[in-house]
Amino acid sequence: MSEIVVENLSKTFLSKDGTVEALKNVSLQIESGDIYGIIGMSGAGKSTLVRCMNFLEVPSEGRVLINGKSLGDYSEKELRKQRESIGMIFQHFNLLMQKSVLENVCFPLYIQGKKKNAAHARALELLEIVGLSEKQNAYPAQLSGGQKQRVAIARALACDPKILLCDEATSALDPQTTVSILELLKDINRRFRITIVVITHQMSVVREICNRVAILKDGVVADEGLVSDIFTNPKSAVARELILGDSGNDLRIKSSNTPEEIQSGEKIRIVFSENSAFEPVIANLVLTFGEPVNILRADTKNVGGVAKGEMILEFLKGSTQTAEMKQYLLDHGLAVGEVTDYVE
Amino acid sequence: MWSEQVINMIVKGIGETLYMTLASTFLGYLFGLPMGILLTVTDKDGLKPNAPIYKILDVIANIVRSVPFLILLIMIIPFTRIVAGKSYGSTATIVPLTVAAIPFIARMVESSLKEVDPGVIEAARSMGAGTLRIVFKVMLVEARTSLIVNGTIALGTILGYTAMSGAVGGGGLGDIAVRYGYHRWQTDIMIVTVILLIILFQLFQTIGMAIANRLDKRK
Ligand SMILES: Nc1ncnc2c1ncn2[C@@H]1O[C@H](COP(=O)(O)OP(=O)(O)OP(=O)(O)O)[C@@H](O)[C@H]1O
Numbered sequence: 001m002s003e004i005v006v007e008n009l010s011k012t013f014l015s016k017d018g019t020v021e022a023l024k025n026v027s028l029q030i031e032s033g034d035i036y037g038i039i040g041m042s043g044a045g046k047s048t049l050v051r052c053m054n055f056l057e058v059p060s061e062g063r064v065l066i067n068g069k070s071l072g073d074y075s076e077k078e079l080r081k082q083r084e085s086i087g088m089i090f091q092h093f094n095l096l097m098q099k100s101v102l103e104n105v106c107f108p109l110y111i112q113g114k115k116k117n118a119a120h121a122r123a124l125e126l127l128e129i130v131g132l133s134e135k136q137n138a139y140p141a142q143l144s145g146g147q148k149q150r151v152a153i154a155r156a157l158a159c160d161p162k163i164l165l166c167d168e169a170t171s172a173l174d175p176q177t178t179v180s181i182l183e184l185l186k187d188i189n190r191r192f193r194i195t196i197v198v199i200t201h202q203m204s205v206v207r208e209i210c211n212r213v214a215i216l217k218d219g220v221v222a223d224e225g226l227v228s229d230i231f232t233n234p235k236s237a238v239a240r241e242l243i244l245g246d247s248g249n250d251l252r253i254k255s256s257n258t259p260e261e262i263q264s265g266e267k268i269r270i271v272f273s274e275n276s277a278f279e280p281v282i283a284n285l286v287l288t289f290g291e292p293v294n295i296l297r298a299d300t301k302n303v304g305g306v307a308k309g310e311m312i313l314e315f316l317k318g319s320t321q322t323a324e325m326k327q328y329l330l331d332h333g334l335a336v337g338e339v340t341d342y343v344e
Numbered sequence: 345m346w347s348e349q350v351i352n353m354i355v356k357g358i359g360e361t362l363y364m365t366l367a368s369t370f371l372g373y374l375f376g377l378p379m380g381i382l383l384t385v386t387d388k389d390g391l392k393p394n395a396p397i398y399k400i401l402d403v404i405a406n407i408v409r410s411v412p413f414l415i416l417l418i419m420i421i422p423f424t425r426i427v428a429g430k431s432y433g434s435t436a437t438i439v440p441l442t443v444a445a446i447p448f449i450a451r452m453v454e455s456s457l458k459e460v461d462p463g464v465i466e467a468a469r470s471m472g473a474g475t476l477r478i479v480f481k482v483m484l485v486e487a488r489t490s491l492i493v494n495g496t497i498a499l500g501t502i503l504g505y506t507a508m509s510g511a512v513g514g515g516g517l518g519d520i521a522v523r524y525g526y527h528r529w530q531t532d533i534m535i536v537t538v539i540l541l542i543i544l545f546q547l548f549q550t551i552g553m554a555i556a557n558r559l560d561k562r563k
């Protein structure tokens with residue numbers, strides 16, 4: 001049985017200037033343990049969809065089933081109980097600004113009826129998990145965006161949820177912090193077997209952590225499937241558009257597919273202008289030295305009106321030939337630089 | 345003319361003014377705070393929209409607020425007699441002061457609570473918090489700086505009203521100012537009472553702001 005089933009869901013908003021059909025007949029199935037991405041442009045209905053999953057928004061039509069039980073069948077009180085097992089985090093963190101970090105994490109515990117001491121003990125465990133133990137007495141205003149989101153994650157985990165809903169959880173963060181928060185979410189998914197629903201407008205986020213993805217456009221699911229399938233074979237135009245828009249701004253390079261022996265070797269950056277034939281250079285380099293190199297990244301940048309190619313290479317760990325190989329590249333007209341700031 | 349008698353009268357005036365101001369503000373909040381909370385909760389974007397309740401409270405607040413205080417004071421004299429047993433003196437004046445303060449305070453509470461970030465309320469809802477918990481543990485807590493600042497404003501306004509009630513024998517510094525400054529042309533006594541009123545106002549202001557700042561954790 002799927003953990004979350006969204007069945008023929010429609011949501012229509014009545015506003016002063018007419019009706020808005022935010023969701024039109026949306027159906028999805030999210031399995032236990034999934035990190036499920038829901039991606040789409042602004043206004044596609046992503047927030048509305050995720051808010052229907054804990055009935056913060058009541059659908060106009062259709063059903064939402066959590067572990068086979070329809071949320072629509074619950075009374076107000078049962079619904080509140082159910083919400084305790086569904087954590088949620090937000091783009092703007094939504095922390096209590098007048099309460100300390102510790103008290104923020106305690107908030108859901110008090111809802112569950114925990115006493116102060118028990119709540120504090122549990123909150124400290126959670127802050128440990130998100131790496132913020134030393135900030136327990138700070139106030140949200142004293143934290144960075146990434147730290148605030150960590151507090152929000154700790155708060156969302158307080159009641160041992162089975163599901164975590166993330167509405168644009170990294171959209172207010174810089175790329176580096178985004179990576180660390182995504183890393184944390186992935187960790188939580190694995191360690192606590194929590195199903196995660198990730199709402200985003202960035203394909204890079206989906207690629208980074210999701211196993212399945214639904215692409216939402218104007219309230220309709222345009223594409224759905226395994227992330228790897230969508231990337232290799234996007235059926236819809238929106239999917240292609242989103243993937244295309246993504247290629248330029250990598251959050252980072254995954255090295256999980258790299259053979260072990262060339263992980264964590266020395267990295268260099270080579271830059272070529274339009275007339276240096278770089279491909280044969282790399283091929284010849286490998287042939288000449290009889291040693292593999294890993295291409296971590298290759299892209300072109302417009303530098304002062306001239307197209308410049310850039311490539312990041314990683315040498316075999318413990319290679320004794322790196323000096324000669326660098327010289328070889330220099331001899332073939334390429335600029336070679338150190339890489340010190342590469343985020344792994 | 346600065347006889348012991350006059351000084352005693354002024355000291356008593358300060359006491360009466362403080363008594364009226366603080367008691368009416370307290371009673372004003374006793375009723376105005378729940379009224380403001382109800383206005384917020386039952387409004388159409390509130391936690392429990394309820395058009396009839398909102399409309400009734402809204403109309404009451406508007407009617408009372410649109411009557412100038414001096415007229416209200418005279419208008420409700422029969423009511424004051426029932427509640428306080430008489431219609432003059434500082435204790436009796438607390439009745440019209442409170443009546444005027446309730447809707448005024450309710451409106452300020454309403455506006456403070458509506459400033460609370462809807463995202464925070466949504467987060468609390470997502471954690472399964474009920475309406476009462478959201479009001480008492482989220483809205484009142486998050487809005488406390490604004491509530492205290494508005495409380496300071498309420499004190500100042502009610503202090504001003506107490507002076508007005510002096511015109512109809514309400515007691516306090518206002519009463520002295522009117523009696524000596526207007527009826528007897530003793531401007532010096534009037535000026536002293538006005539200065540005392542200004543000092544009281546400043547005192548409320550300074551203390552209120554200091555408390556609000558001390559409690560604000562947003563910076
Ligand atoms: N409470 C509401 N009342 C009226 N219309 C609404 C309401 N909430 C959302 N909408 C409309 O529904 C549509 C979908 O909104 P939604 O917030 O779900 O989009 P989104 O995909 O989350 O966008 P974004 O990326 O900007 O957050 C929009 O056209 C929006 O204007």
Ligand SMILES: [Mg+2]
Nearest residue numbers: 046047048168
């Ligand atoms: Mg949204």
